[in-house]
Amino acid sequence: MLNRLPVDVNPFRLVEQKKCLTGLMSPQQMPRLAEMVLAETGDFAVELDFTRSVSGLPIIRGYVRGTAVLECQRCMQAVEIQVDCTVQVALTTFESDERPEQEGFEAWLVEDDRLFLQDFVEDEILLALPLVARHEQCEPLKALIEALPEDLPATESEHTDDAPQGRKNPFAVLKDWKKTE
Numbered sequence: 001m002l003n004r005l006p007v008d009v010n011p012f013r014l015v016e017q018k019k020c021l022t023g024l025m026s027p028q029q030m031p032r033l034a035e036m037v038l039a040e041t042g043d044f045a046v047e048l049d050f051t052r053s054v055s056g057l058p059i060i061r062g063y064v065r066g067t068a069v070l071e072c073q074r075c076m077q078a079v080e081i082q083v084d085c086t087v088q089v090a091l092t093t094f095e096s097d098e099r100p101e102q103e104g105f106e107a108w109l110v111e112d113d114r115l116f117l118q119d120f121v122e123d124e125i126l127l128a129l130p131l132v133a134r135h136e137q138c139e140p141l142k143a144l145i146e147a148l149p150e151d152l153p154a155t156e157s158e159h160t161d162d163a164p165q166g167r168k169n170p171f172a173v174l175k176d177w178k179k180t181e
Contacts, residue, residue, distance in 0.1 A: 005046060011091050011115040014050035015058040021117070022047045027068070030122035036129075038078050039069045046121055048087065057100055058091040060108070064124050070133035074140050085128035091115075 005023040014021070024043035027033050044066030053059050065084050072079040089108040090100030100107045108120070 005117050005121075007118065008114050008116045010113050011050060011060065011110055012058055012113060015052060015091070018051055020047065020049045020062075025118070025121050029118055030125070033068070033122055033125055036070055037068050038071055041067045041069050041080070044083065044121065044125065046117075048117075053090065053100075053103055053105065055103060057103065057105065059100075059105060060087055060089050060091065062087045064121055064128070066125075068125070068129065070129070072134045072138060073132050074134050075138040077135075077138070079133050079135050081129060081133060083125055083128050085124055087124055 005021055005025060009021075023046055025046050026043050027037050027041065044064055046062070046064050048060050048062040050058070050060055063084070063086055068081045068083055069078050070081055071077070088105060090103070090105035091110050092100060092107045093110055108115075
């Protein structure tokens with residue numbers, strides 16, 4: 001396995017040559033991912049096979065595997081997210097009339113016959129990450145109900161019409177509103 005992947009490639013040439021690129025990519029090479037990760041975890045293993053689909057579309061198949069350490073949105077501690085995404089995209093250009101969606105592929109627009117592997121791999125990793133990173137089981141950083149006084153349990157406040165001790169209920173005026181009409 002190569003240690004480094006090329007910066008940019010001509011994907012259509014690689015499809016014609018039926019090349020397979022394998023290597024490692026560091027999170028520091030990917031600026032959008034580097035903003036999200038908390039700690040240095042290690043490189044992502046990448047394998048990209050440039051080939052054609054059954055109907056002749058130029059496609060990239062492969063995988064990206066690694067670990068990203070993100071901040072849990074419940075407890076604000078580090079959580080390790082395993083990234084194991086399968087890559088399966090069809091290469092298209094502006095002039096192309098092909099419809100890769102009909103064969104079950106996502107389309108990847110290639111401009112100027114260049115594919116920046118760093119951007120391509122980073123996009124695949126970002127799509128594989130969960131929308132909200134969190135542990136399976138953890139306690140929130142803050143109590144979920146902060147508006148209630150400490151001495152009044154949550155169950156009592158839901159069923160009483162009166163305001164907590166020492167506070168005037170702003171809606172008390174509305175209690176007799178329907179009776180006057």
